[in-house]
Amino acid sequence: MSDTLSAPAGATRRTPAANGTAARRSPARFLKPLVLLALLVVLLVLPLYVEEFWLRTGFAVAGAIVGAIGLNLLVGTTGQLSLAHAFFLAVGAVSYTFVSGESGGLGTRAALRGLELPPIVGLVVGVLLAGLAGLVFSPIAARLRGIYLGVASLGLVFIGVHVLNTWTPVTGGFNGRSVPEFSLFGFSFGNDDPQLFVLGVPFREAERLWYLGIVLALAAYLFARNLLRSRPGRALQTLRDSEVAASVMGVNVQAYKARVFLVSSMYAGLSGVMYALSIGSIAPESFGLTVSILFLAMIVLGGLGSVAGAAWGAAFVTALPLVFQQFADVLPLVSAPGEGGVAAGIAARYLFGLAIILVVLFEPGGLAGIANRFRHRGRRSARSPARGAPGAPADPASGTTDPAPPGAPSDPPSDPPSRGSSSR
């Protein structure tokens, strides 16, 4: 999941000339696909070698990557601060569990209900329902500016947790309920059925989910990347920079806000399903405000507006507490729960808080910004002897999906800007 392109947000600020010459001259052009390929191969063969813990962490990270990319579309690209991500995650997770889960007794008082449909149906319904929830909330979201939206969306999280606690037949109530295993056309992602051995290594739940995670995260990544490079993506970025400018350019502000909410919450829904699969059960406390804040931490650390950055941020934030826990006895200051010292989860939270502050203070571009800076530095020194003429034709291989030169904020509409839509 390496950074194949510079941050999409930054893409609008670079000149076409710099883009073209750099891509044509630097060996990075040939190197990059190779590195990516190698990375993919490593990811694919990893289950043959590493322990179950890392595979489970990997699937959790993949789920977080999907969610973070979705939130980043909303917060980073469009500039709509949302703390409601946990709510949409919950919608996805609960829908999946309800649609694919079995009806059954939970003691004598409350009976759980479930539709017992195939898990793939549950997954699709989960994603769609989360999108629907986003769409229902979007009229409110579209009317509210930045910070009002942030606090209003806070309300959604509390309402969500309340519903999870009280709607027992569907959600399992306070104690939650267990999540059905995923399966695809008869192939179960559980521990057996069918028993599977690859090169003598048993492929059980963790190994199978690992591949599912890679596929879903990669799909989420590619979709978001292409979205940002297309006309709607440009429109969203313009919307973040100035709503007035966007509406003058012919961007329908309300409609785009609603759509980005839809897409973002569908991402959250998928992430919720993956989260449920990775934990194996859902409970109200898994979808509280903390989760929303952690997702915000992921995209801030990764770099607002950058798809690859969101992925790195998600990996960092999700894996860190787990890794801390794993190595609790080796690391100084960190200890297993129950002993003196700082518990792993808590130590990780300090680090996140500190990292957020430092990133906003010193490197607002986050991890993606740092990566970009290094890349540009290398590029500048390589290019300095022979500068390409300004306006050199862009490399056809570098941006075939680009409808507009990266210098333009968005492709100008062919019809004259509508004056009526700008607010006065």
Add this chain to the structure above:
Amino acid sequence: MTQFLSLLLNGISLGAIYALIALGFVIIFKASEVVSFTHGSLLLLGAYTVARLSDPLGFLPAVLIGLAFTALAAFLVERLIINQLRGAPVISLAIVTIGVDIIILTELIRQIGPDILNVPHPWGGDSVRIGSVGISENRLIAMGVAGVLIIAFFAAFKYSSWGVAMRASAEDGEAAALMGIRQGRVSALAWIVAGVLAAVAALFLVGAPTPGVSAAAYTVALRAFPAAILGGLDSTGGALVGGLLIGITEALAAGYQDQLSFLGRGFGEVAPYVVMIIVLLVRPSGLFGTKELTRV
């Protein structure tokens, strides 16, 4: 009827506490354009300090130190972080306060653990009856103190030079700066005042009928956010109205939860957010907030 009056009175007293928190929230926003998500943990910090110190030092010194400590924390946050980010986008500022909140809250929760710390209020957990309506003494005193503080605040806001300076900077920061108003000082003072208000609110929030200081107090403090938002983020009067509205809503929803059982138990805790979302649907800038105008 008695039940209704009693719930109403309790709601108003709770609302007065919320109003104090919301007021701090609003003046921070007016002075430095920051939506401070740190406010919940500042409040918990105040409550924790008072609870920890009142055993060795006695109640009154503990309260004074608690107030000072919370104000100091707010001041440091402003100086060390917010002031460095002058002119940054509102969202970045909000996010950085979330970062601060994570750190303070994590540390406090680690310190408090699963315990409930008791704050030995001199007025204890008794309740008084006014006619047929009962209310805890703590809440009654809270109402009085909040009333006095709010009046004092509005007087200062209207007449003192700090108040004038702050209103001027909120109106047009650049013009105010050109007139010789030191923005940094205005903003720092606003954070200090907000810290004190939050600590006072904390003092009463953890008294009867609440059992004491626990991590749950943070969730309670968060309910002041809808209060500030629904009154209008940049309206001090709105914070007052919003606080009362939220307090009354919560008390009524909790009191009548048997009649509202179809909404599930504990609906009182989410009722403030429901009210907020409904109000925002009708008035996107809150009840008294200035509408954002865009000039092209």
